[in-house]
Amino acid sequence: MEALLFYLFASLTLICGLLVVANPLTRNPVTSAMFLVLTIVSMAGLFVLLHAFFLAAVQVMVYAGAVIVLFLFVIMLLDIKSVEQKGFNPLSLFMGLLGLLAVGGMVIQSILRSNVGQGLKPQLEGATKELGVELFTHYVLAFEIMGVLLLVGMMGVILLSKKDLK
Amino acid sequence: MNISASILEIAVVLLGVVIMLADLWTPPKYKSWLGVGSAAGLLLILAGSFFLQVNEPIQAFGGMYVLDAFALFFKRFFIVATMLVLLISVEYSKKFQSGSGEYFSLSLFALSGMMFAASANHFALLFVSLELITITFYILTSFLRHQIISLEAGIKYLILGALSSAFLLYGIALVYGATGTMQFDALRAQSANMVQSPLLLVGLLMILAGLGFKIAAFPFQIWAPDVYQGSPNSTTAFLAVGSKAAGFALLMRLLMSAVPDVALSWEPLLMGMAAITILYGNLCALPQRNLKRLLGYSSIAHAGYLMMGVAAMSLNGSGAILYYLSGYLFTVIAAFLVIILVMQHTGAEDIIQLAQLHQRAPGLAGMLALSMVSLAGIPPLAGFFGKFLLLRAVLEQASVHTAYYGLVAVAVIGVVISLVYYFGIIRTIYWEKQQLVADEIHVSPISRVVLWVCAVLMIYLGILPNRLMEAASTAVESLKF
Numbered sequence: 001m002e003a004l005l006f007y008l009f010a011s012l013t014l015i016c017g018l019l020v021v022a023n024p025l026t027r028n029p030v031t032s033a034m035f036l037v038l039t040i041v042s043m044a045g046l047f048v049l050l051h052a053f054f055l056a057a058v059q060v061m062v063y064a065g066a067v068i069v070l071f072l073f074v075i076m077l078l079d080i081k082s083v084e085q086k087g088f089n090p091l092s093l094f095m096g097l098l099g100l101l102a103v104g105g106m107v108i109q110s111i112l113r114s115n116v117g118q119g120l121k122p123q124l125e126g127a128t129k130e131l132g133v134e135l136f137t138h139y140v141l142a143f144e145i146m147g148v149l150l151l152v153g154m155m156g157v158i159l160l161s162k163k164d165l166k
Numbered sequence: 167m168n169i170s171a172s173i174l175e176i177a178v179v180l181l182g183v184v185i186m187l188a189d190l191w192t193p194p195k196y197k198s199w200l201g202v203g204s205a206a207g208l209l210l211i212l213a214g215s216f217f218l219q220v221n222e223p224i225q226a227f228g229g230m231y232v233l234d235a236f237a238l239f240f241k242r243f244f245i246v247a248t249m250l251v252l253l254i255s256v257e258y259s260k261k262f263q264s265g266s267g268e269y270f271s272l273s274l275f276a277l278s279g280m281m282f283a284a285s286a287n288h289f290a291l292l293f294v295s296l297e298l299i300t301i302t303f304y305i306l307t308s309f310l311r312h313q314i315i316s317l318e319a320g321i322k323y324l325i326l327g328a329l330s331s332a333f334l335l336y337g338i339a340l341v342y343g344a345t346g347t348m349q350f351d352a353l354r355a356q357s358a359n360m361v362q363s364p365l366l367l368v369g370l371l372m373i374l375a376g377l378g379f380k381i382a383a384f385p386f387q388i389w390a391p392d393v394y395q396g397s398p399n400s401t402t403a404f405l406a407v408g409s410k411a412a413g414f415a416l417l418m419r420l421l422m423s424a425v426p427d428v429a430l431s432w433e434p435l436l437m438g439m440a441a442i443t444i445l446y447g448n449l450c451a452l453p454q455r456n457l458k459r460l461l462g463y464s465s466i467a468h469a470g471y472l473m474m475g476v477a478a479m480s481l482n483g484s485g486a487i488l489y490y491l492s493g494y495l496f497t498v499i500a501a502f503l504v505i506i507l508v509m510q511h512t513g514a515e516d517i518i519q520l521a522q523l524h525q526r527a528p529g530l531a532g533m534l535a536l537s538m539v540s541l542a543g544i545p546p547l548a549g550f551f552g553k554f555l556l557l558r559a560v561l562e563q564a565s566v567h568t569a570y571y572g573l574v575a576v577a578v579i580g581v582v583i584s585l586v587y588y589f590g591i592i593r594t595i596y597w598e599k600q601q602l603v604a605d606e607i608h609v610s611p612i613s614r615v616v617l618w619v620c621a622v623l624m625i626y627l628g629i630l631p632n633r634l635m636e637a638a639s640t641a642v643e644s645l646k647f
Contacts, residue, residue, distance in 0.1 A: 106371075107340075110364035114344070141172070141227040142294045145282060148179055149298050152275050155186070156305035159265050160320075 009045035029075045040064045054128045168226035171233045174215055175281045181207045182274035189267025201256035201270045208249045229349050230288035239641035240284035240415045247407045248277040250499045253616050255400035258506050276302040280412040289338045289348035300327045307397040319396025326389040334376025340369030350424035357425045380413030383473055384443040387466045394462030403502035406465045407495045422645045436477035437573050443470030444580035451587050457515040478559045481642050486555035488638035493548030493627050500620035501537040504530050521598035527607045533617050535592045540624050542588040543581055548627035
């Protein structure tokens with residue numbers, strides 16, 4: 001059952017992810033954003049299967065709920081109907097495919113050859129309490145640095161977008 | 167938990183917050199004093215760092231953070247680098263239409279990221295500190311937001327930086343999947359008998375790609391020329407010294423402390439990377455007419471020389487990297503300060519702008535010539551001694567692997583190629599006939615001090631390298647390689 005669900009969510013993630021960037025039917029950016037929502041929701045499903053319930057909830061609430069809604073607002077405010085399809089440069093297409101084959105082949109080969117999932121099976125403690133305890137004990141330093149990072153991000157947004165700074 | 171170990175970083179973050187708040191109440195006329203103030207604050211922190219004792223490595227935050235001689239060396243290096251960058255950005259901040267106070271505090275936050283990176287002993291800290299550096303640099307590169315070229319640099323850096331972060335994260339996930347740990351000491355124990363594990367190797371390869379982006383080593387160098395050209399001059403200098411050194415600090419700690427056995431089997435890969443980076447940087451620098459773009463390519467070449475030290479996989483090689491970075495710091499800062507001063511009024515940084523500089527400003531002309539000579543690696547300057555140490559470290563390893571001879575040959579060829587374009591600049595300064603409508607060049611007292619400090623240290627490090635060499639070799643001993 002779990003395996004079935006995994007394959008369902010994983011293939012949904014991949015298919016929707018592909019449709020975000022390369023939708024053969026429409027070039028409408030709103031459609032792309034909606035497929036991004038689907039990608040994120042199916043990734044949340046993968047998190048649930050890993051027992052990372054908190055992450056799954058945050059994934060849906062923050063990304064699907066807040067970030068994509070902002071994306072949609074921006075797209076609609078700018079009133080982008082559809083993006084011009086630029087012709088692919090055959091050389092860059094070829095290099096891209098080559099890169100995809102190289103990296104993908106490397107990852108798939110290494111996973112096939114290393115017996116993943118046979119040995120240790122750590123029980124993930126993904127509930128809110130365990131995650132909070134981890135964040136504020138073992139990972140407190142990284143957590144605090146994230147605070148500085150958020151401050152930097154905020155300053156950056158204000159600096160780069162405000163009309164006149166004095 | 168041993169919070170006091172990270173006292174220096176805490177001080178830097180606090181200084182950044184203080185500068186950010188002080189900016190609110192500072193009238194625009196006095197904003198450049200905030201830069202001087204933050205440099206003075208850093209000088210205090212630097213002095214404070216000499217009270218820290220690190221005879222034994224101090225671990226803090228559950229082994230995530232380590233304070234040893236290596237980390238402390240790099241922390242001091244980053245503090246000095248940021249201090250100089252802050253001082254030259256005081257000179258440059260006249261070009262910002264707004265937000266010079268924020269520029270100073272952002273530089274300080276980037277510094278805190280670099281200092282955390284120097285102490286990273288856990289993949290979580292490695293990633294978070296690297297992101298702090300990179301995201302701050304996205305803002306610093308696009309700081310001249312009224313110029314399209316600066317925004318272009320910011321976008322390019324953002325997209326390629328995000329891609330490299332994705333590789334880094336995926337690599338960390340694979341390494342965690344293979345070994346079950348993200349802490350470097352535990353990883354060292356685990357990886358010793360997993361040298362053949364494909365999952366670990368692919369993961370580390372992706373981490374190498376992520377770090378390769380930071381240091382602009384081939385084949386992850388593609389962003390460097392455009393970003394170097396488009397960024398504000400002070401940011402370009404910061405990218406060249408700070409961000410690159412942070413990448414090397416992380417790479418050295420990862421390869422030598424966390425996965426030494428894998429790293430040893432990767433010698434040919436690292437040698438190849440170093441050789442191609444040297445050739446690519448030097449050959450592409452040859453036809454450049456834009457001074458900043460030229461220095462961008464030359465910084466790729468220097469990343470290649472530094473990679474030789476990593477590829478040597480020895481304590482001498484690592485010590486040489488530390489020495490080379492220090493010499494490179496003063497050279498690059500001096501060069502960029504001269505560029506800022508000479509090209510204050512012209513938008514483009516074409517080399518021809520330097521024509522007849524020795525008549526307009528003999529001191530600046532001499533300074534730029536000195537730094538070019540040091541970058542080219544001519545004795546008796548710091549750049550020469552750094553290259554000498556690196557080549558010696560590589561030659562020592564030649565008994566292990568004959569391919570090291572090839573690497574030395576490539577490096578020498580690279581140095582010879584680089585003479586062409588470095589001396590092209592010097593030729594333009596002194597012997598170019600073309601007359602330009604010359605602007606008045608005004609050198610402020612702060613710039614004068616920075617130039618003198620850089621010149622004296624460039625010569626001092628070249629003639630009397632012992633003190634720094636000792637410091638570098640004690641620093642690398644704590645890598646446990």
